[in-house]
Amino acid sequence: MLNETAKLGTGTEVTRHLRTDDLTRDAAVPRAEGALTLRAKARDGQSALAAYRGAGCLKALFPRGRESVEAIVINSSGGLTGGDRLDLDLAVGAGAALTVTTQAAERAYRAAAGEARVTSTAQVAAGGMLSWLPQELILYDGAALQRRLQVALEPGARLLLVEPVLFGRRAMGEQVRQLAFRDRIEITRAGRPLYTDALRLDGDAVAQLARPGVAGGMGAMAALVYVAADAEAQLPRLRAMLPASGGASLIGADLLVLRLLAQDGFALRQALLPILDRLSRETLPASWRL
Amino acid sequence: MAMAAPMRMSMARAPMPIDPRLLTLTQWLSPAYPLGAFAYSHGLEAAVQGGQVSDGRDLQAWLEDLLASGTGRNDAIWIRLAADPAADLAALDAEARAFQPSAERLREADRQGAAFARVTAEIWNLDLPPLLLPVALGRAAEQMGMDPGAVAALYLQGFAGNLVAAGQRLLALGQTEAQGILAALAPLCQSVAEATEGAGQGDLWSVALLWDIASMQHETSEPRLFQS
Numbered sequence: 001m002l003n004e005t006a007k008l009g010t011g012t013e014v015t016r017h018l019r020t021d022d023l024t025r026d027a028a029v030p031r032a033e034g035a036l037t038l039r040a041k042a043r044d045g046q047s048a049l050a051a052y053r054g055a056g057c058l059k060a061l062f063p064r065g066r067e068s069v070e071a072i073v074i075n076s077s078g079g080l081t082g083g084d085r086l087d088l089d090l091a092v093g094a095g096a097a098l099t100v101t102t103q104a105a106e107r108a109y110r111a112a113a114g115e116a117r118v119t120s121t122a123q124v125a126a127g128g129m130l131s132w133l134p135q136e137l138i139l140y141d142g143a144a145l146q147r148r149l150q151v152a153l154e155p156g157a158r159l160l161l162v163e164p165v166l167f168g169r170r171a172m173g174e175q176v177r178q179l180a181f182r183d184r185i186e187i188t189r190a191g192r193p194l195y196t197d198a199l200r201l202d203g204d205a206v207a208q209l210a211r212p213g214v215a216g217g218m219g220a221m222a223a224l225v226y227v228a229a230d231a232e233a234q235l236p237r238l239r240a241m242l243p244a245s246g247g248a249s250l251i252g253a254d255l256l257v258l259r260l261l262a263q264d265g266f267a268l269r270q271a272l273l274p275i276l277d278r279l280s281r282e283t284l285p286a287s288w289r290l
Numbered sequence: 291m292a293m294a295a296p297m298r299m300s301m302a303r304a305p306m307p308i309d310p311r312l313l314t315l316t317q318w319l320s321p322a323y324p325l326g327a328f329a330y331s332h333g334l335e336a337a338v339q340g341g342q343v344s345d346g347r348d349l350q351a352w353l354e355d356l357l358a359s360g361t362g363r364n365d366a367i368w369i370r371l372a373a374d375p376a377a378d379l380a381a382l383d384a385e386a387r388a389f390q391p392s393a394e395r396l397r398e399a400d401r402q403g404a405a406f407a408r409v410t411a412e413i414w415n416l417d418l419p420p421l422l423l424p425v426a427l428g429r430a431a432e433q434m435g436m437d438p439g440a441v442a443a444l445y446l447q448g449f450a451g452n453l454v455a456a457g458q459r460l461l462a463l464g465q466t467e468a469q470g471i472l473a474a475l476a477p478l479c480q481s482v483a484e485a486t487e488g489a490g491q492g493d494l495w496s497v498a499l500l501w502d503i504a505s506m507q508h509e510t511s512e513p514r515l516f517q518s
Binding site for chain 2 (some may be wrong): 038079182184186187192193194195196197198199200201208211212213214215216241244245246247248249250251257258259261
């Protein structure tokens with residue numbers, strides 16, 4: 001514990017460290033709860049924030065000077081651990097644009113008891129555009145996390161979605177030998193399933209990621225989904241931008257998916273940033289640059 | 291070559307009753323059944339071209355991942371879900387389509403499923419609309435009163451066998467080595483089929499990510515022997 005404390009540099013991690021001490025006292029109580037509601041709608045040809053409510057450990061910041069509503073989600077608990085519950089509820093009105101990102105990478109720490117649950121739902125109306133661009137999720141050794149993201153698109157709604165995940169911080173020699181991670185992305189259009197992606201890694205993540213048909217020993221991954229009329233036009237350019245450990249495919253006329261593996265978080269960002277710049281039309285949130 | 295010796299059963303004289311449904315099932319899952327399976331490599335061709343699969347040992351390891359934590363396991367679940375008489379087939383088929391990770395993988399399951407439904411409905415007089423292959427198979431199995439566990443196990447062996455055959459065309463892989471790989475995968479086919487009993491849609495997942503990426507990369511592979 002002392003060693004761990006000494007290594008911690010930032011305020012958020014110290015906060016989180018104190019919470020671990022609480023956890024050992026009463027593991028049955030949810031450690032952190034947060035709920036966030038965001039609504040964007042079109043007003044005078046621009047996107048405006050129609051509703052915002054943050055509760056518990058979740059809140060959002062809204063940088064000014066953007067054509068779309070940009071929300072930077074902050075989890076003030078400092079990270080996820082067993083028993084945490086986070087719920088995000090987003091809605092994008094007709095013709096409006098909402099970009100959601102995070103202030104920093106989200107960390108899922110060793111869970112003493114139970115699992116953390118993060119549930120996000122989004123509804124995007126016709127002509128609306130949701131850009132779901134969280135920064136990396138970092139899974140620490142011992143993390144137990146179940147995430148679910150459900151996006152309901154109306155016909156004519158657009159979506160840019162990325163979920164980058166890092167298994168430990170490789171640069172610091174961390175290895176994830178014990179993990180309970182479930183991640184599910186469900187996208188529907190007009191109520192019908194459009195694209196579903198579900199991952200599960202239980203147990204020794206290092207050993208599983210080492211498998212040749214799984215990740216070949218790479219410790220960073222990203223899934224990207226782009227739903228827009230110009231998806232087909234983007235495909236050749238995106239393919240050319242991908243490293244050998246990535247692929248892109250046009251599954252439907254306006255549905256493009258991309259999957260990317262990398263050795264570590266740095267290499268993943270290097271490959272991902274130009275792709276996100278292109279698909280976001282150079283409006284990638286500034287927090288991605290820090 | 292050195293290879294894990296397949297189990298030699300010490301129960302050679304044990305009764306092995308042949309149920310007529312098993313003969314129908316093996317016909318459906320035989321490489322001769324006209325699904326065009328030989329045209330699909332599931333992305334293996336790109337993995338060979340990329341140097342990730344270069345010999346029989348690589349092929350076996352890749353197939354283990356596909357069976358245990360990718361398409362194989364999920365298809366076993368789709369078969370079981372579709373074999374439930376109460377299943378909403380249209381909804382199940384839509385979910386299964388949404389789960390496909392790339393255009394070529396969707397086409398592979400779509401075209402084989404349509405061929406399976408057409409031929410099987412005509413010969414056995416079944417009510418079988420065009421569905422993704424594992425969904426169509428599960429639906430047909432239900433109408434023939436087949437045990438979904440046996441269907442899943444034999445399907446997985448057929449699936450692996452087709453990809454081993456693809457591997458023979460793509461790699462300098464001899465017939466004996468190829469059949470040795472398939473024999474070594476048989477226990478995994480059985481255990482995956484058994485482990486999916488009772489699984490629901492929430493149990494569907496895949497981490498065979500390099501298979502998915504290979505299938506995406508295959509879309510621009512030149513030259514190509516396979517359609518996926």
